[in-house]
Amino acid sequence: MYSLRELQTAFADAVFQHDEGPLLACCAGDPARAAQALQVYREGVLTSLTGALTLGFPLVGRIVGDDFLRAVARRYALTRPSRSGDLNRYGGDFADFLADFAPLAELPYLADVARLEWAIQQVGAAADAAAPDLSRLAATAADDWGELCFELIPAHAVLVSVWPLYDIWRVNQPTHHGSCQVDFSLAQSVLVSRRPDAGVVVTALETAEAAFVRALDAGCSLYQALSVVPDTASFDLQSSLSRLIGLGLIGRVHC
Amino acid sequence: MPVVPRDCALPVQAGIGLRAAHLDEVCADWPRLAWVEVHSENYFMAGGPALAALESVRQHYPVSLHGVGMSLGGADALDPDHLRRLKRLVVRIEPAAVSEHLCWSAIGGRCLNDLLPLPYTREALQRVCQHIDQVQQALGRRILLENIASYLRFLPEDLLEWDFVAEVARRTGCLLLLDINNVYVSAVNHGFSAQSFLDAMPADAVAEIHLAGHEEVGGLLIDTHSRPVAQPVWALFYDAVRRFGPRPTLIEWDRDLPTLAVLQNEAAQAQGYLDAYRERHDVLPA
Numbered sequence: 001m002y003s004l005r006e007l008q009t010a011f012a013d014a015v016f017q018h019d020e021g022p023l024l025a026c027c028a029g030d031p032a033r034a035a036q037a038l039q040v041y042r043e044g045v046l047t048s049l050t051g052a053l054t055l056g057f058p059l060v061g062r063i064v065g066d067d068f069l070r071a072v073a074r075r076y077a078l079t080r081p082s083r084s085g086d087l088n089r090y091g092g093d094f095a096d097f098l099a100d101f102a103p104l105a106e107l108p109y110l111a112d113v114a115r116l117e118w119a120i121q122q123v124g125a126a127a128d129a130a131a132p133d134l135s136r137l138a139a140t141a142a143d144d145w146g147e148l149c150f151e152l153i154p155a156h157a158v159l160v161s162v163w164p165l166y167d168i169w170r171v172n173q174p175t176h177h178g179s180c181q182v183d184f185s186l187a188q189s190v191l192v193s194r195r196p197d198a199g200v201v202v203t204a205l206e207t208a209e210a211a212f213v214r215a216l217d218a219g220c221s222l223y224q225a226l227s228v229v230p231d232t233a234s235f236d237l238q239s240s241l242s243r244l245i246g247l248g249l250i251g252r253v254h255c
Numbered sequence: 256m257p258v259v260p261r262d263c264a265l266p267v268q269a270g271i272g273l274r275a276a277h278l279d280e281v282c283a284d285w286p287r288l289a290w291v292e293v294h295s296e297n298y299f300m301a302g303g304p305a306l307a308a309l310e311s312v313r314q315h316y317p318v319s320l321h322g323v324g325m326s327l328g329g330a331d332a333l334d335p336d337h338l339r340r341l342k343r344l345v346v347r348i349e350p351a352a353v354s355e356h357l358c359w360s361a362i363g364g365r366c367l368n369d370l371l372p373l374p375y376t377r378e379a380l381q382r383v384c385q386h387i388d389q390v391q392q393a394l395g396r397r398i399l400l401e402n403i404a405s406y407l408r409f410l411p412e413d414l415l416e417w418d419f420v421a422e423v424a425r426r427t428g429c430l431l432l433l434d435i436n437n438v439y440v441s442a443v444n445h446g447f448s449a450q451s452f453l454d455a456m457p458a459d460a461v462a463e464i465h466l467a468g469h470e471e472v473g474g475l476l477i478d479t480h481s482r483p484v485a486q487p488v489w490a491l492f493y494d495a496v497r498r499f500g501p502r503p504t505l506i507e508w509d510r511d512l513p514t515l516a517v518l519q520n521e522a523a524q525a526q527g528y529l530d531a532y533r534e535r536h537d538v539l540p541a
Contacts, residue, residue: 001411004378005330008362008371015367026374028408028445036473037406037444045367052368082366085324085337086296090368125300128307155303199304 002026015042016078049077052087053094057117060098060110062172072101088125092118109163109184116169116202119157119192124200129153129251136253146223150216150244153251155194158205158213162187166204195248203247208235213244262397263430263462264351265290265317265503269525271518272321272507278308280515285315289522290351292319292505298348299340309348317351319463319505320344324366327386327400328359328373338393345394352463352503354399354432355390357383357420372405375412375419380426387427399430399462402452404437404469404478408445416441417455424460431456433502434465435492436484440476449491453498461499466492466525467507481510483521493528501529 002010010022020038027034050073054061061069076097082090095114104110132153140148159165164186171180189210191203205213208229215225229235244250268289273281275297281288291312298309298320312318325337345353358370373379391397402420414422424431433456442449466489468482484492484506496502506521 002374003330004328004374004376004382005362007374007409008330008359011371012362012365012367016365026409028410033475034407037475040406040472040475040477041369041371045369048368082368083364085326085334085360085366085368086299086340087324087368088296088299124303124305126302128302154301194303 011041012081014038015045016081046074046077048087049082049090050074052082052090053077056088056091056121057094057114059117059169059172060114063107063110063113063168064104072098072104075101088121094118109161109165109168112159112161112163112165113168116159116165116190116192119159120200120202123155123157123192123194126155126194128196129155132245132248132250133252134245134250136255140253146221146226147255148222148253149219149255150222150225150241150250151252151254152213152217152249153193155200156217156249157192158210158217159190159192160207160210161189164188166190166202169202191247191249193247193249201247206234209240212240213249262352263399263503265319265463267501267503267529269504269506269522269529270316270319271522272505272509273312274509274512275305276512277515277518278305278312282308282311286515286519288316288519289526290317290319290503290505292321292507295320295322295341295344295353296324298344299337306347313348313350318348319352319354319503320348320350321401322353322355323370324360324368325355325386325390326358326360326366327355327390328357328379328383329361329386330359330382331362331364333386333389334361338390341390342393345396352399353394353396354401354463356401356403357423358403370403372403372407372409373419374409375414375416377413380414380419380422383423384426387423387429391427391429397429399432400424401432401434401465402437402441404434404440404444404476406444406475406477415447415451415455417452421455421457424457429460430462431460432463432465433461433495433499434467435495436465436467436469436488437478439485439488439491440469440478443476450494453491453495456499458499461495461502464492464495464502464504465507466504466521479510480507483517484524489524489528492525493532496528496532501532504529 013019014023024034053073095111098114099111164182166188167182189205191205194200212225212229215228266289270290273291273293298306356370360367438449438452466484467480469476470479504525
């Protein structure tokens with residue numbers, strides 16, 4: 001007689017590793033029917049895991065085709081089971097899996113697309129922020145802005161890519177009309193953020209701007225953040241700040 | 256222990272399971288719905304538009320939070336993060352009811368994210384009761400426990416499934432969410448009498464009823480939630496209403512989701528059974 005843990009472990013092994021013997025040994029009734037029932041459970045588990053991925057990574061599906069995505073997702077589900085009872089948290093390392101998946105070697109940018117889709121999911125679910133408070137900025141002379149810290153709202157993510165990630169995302173939107181040409185020599189970073197009125201917004205970022213946003217997010221003062229921006233010639237602080245404020249990314253300014 | 260509003264304040268009417276695909280339509284028109292039930296885990300996030308939508312829904316309808324991932328019957332300890340997120344949601348939404356399934360879904364760090372059957376042993380009974388105690392203590396309220404549909408049964412067992420359910424309710428004081436479709440599906444699959452199941456249920460503890468559709472695959476009934484409620488399930492539902500009295504009743508539909516109007520029609524049919532019972536027994540509508 002199995003303990004509860006032994007029986008449940010045998011069940012999981014039967015589902016993920018097709019190792020059915022130990023579980024079927026303790027099933028009531030006709031063994032063939034029990035094997036059929038077990039197959040129903042296996043398909044149920046794998047269908048819900050792959051379903052979570054096809055729902056969460058629609059852009060990957062659009063690029064590789066839904067059937068292919070389902071097949072890859074099934075492979076992922078068999079080797080990397082869910083770690084949470086909340087299926088919405090499944091797929092955090094799907095991008096890494098895609099990066100190492102040999103049949104997708106000809107689509108090297110696909111992992112970054114998956115990272116972007118995961119970021120979109122996370123930003124959509126991140127904590128709400130209080131109304132922005134930029135009073136400190138208005139009350140500080142421009143010459144002294146260097147000491148200010150810009151606290152970003154929780155609902156954002158910055159993705160740095162060696163691929164034209166923003167353009168790949170843009171031309172694959174259902175609302176996109178016109179040319180689907182993408183210049184693969186470009187490297188684009190992307191900001192994913194959420195506004196109370198507009199949901200999740202995806203914006204292209206210059207490489208310098210991405211470094212700047214990341215530095216602000218790490219708690220750097222404006223002065224410190226500017227010192228890590230790699231190519232200051234293409235970076236305009238005024239327009240960048242006003243763009244970030246316009247996106248609702250700055251939650252609070254403090255010293 | 257009788258049902259008190261603190262633990263279950265759902266109206267004794269027929270409501271619907273509200274899924275993401277219908278959320279925008281509901282939030283645009285606020286159609287007439289007696290109450291709605293959502294899957295708790297779909298609102299475990301810290302913030303954002305989905306959670307805000309649920310808060311709006313809560314302003315318009317009584318809401319039941321129905322968990323699918325706590326793994327109450329798991330040999331592992333409960334996931335503290337899962338419980339913390341449920342509690343945060345309960346505090347935020349102040350739901351009319353909080354329910355979970357009598358099943359397991361994770362072992363040794365592997366989550367199967369499915370409602371899996373337990374062996375009905377004394378060990379499992381003790382484990383489930385410990386976990387329900389822990390959840391009820393954390394939430395500061397009694398939960399409703401739902402019987403699942405199953406396709407496998409394990410031997411040896413110390414109790415019959417219905418005695419196991421009743422014993423869990425007796426030991427923990429939890430309420431019962433009686434899923435009539437699940438009783439029917441399991442009764443057909445395992446060859447027991449659905450009446451035996453209903454006979455064993457403590458009437459005072461039955462706080463909610465679920466109805467859903469199933470499918471037959473190779474002689475096995477599968478609880479797919481993809482169809483209208485089947486005729487024998489309606490008959491068993493009315494039998495349950497006669498035994499336990501009218502209860503808050505929910506139409507669940509998860510796969511091949513129809514229009515909201517179809518769900519409303521199914522709920523109206525369930526409401527018809529509740530009303531018919533009241534008319535025959537002179538029970539005033541709740």
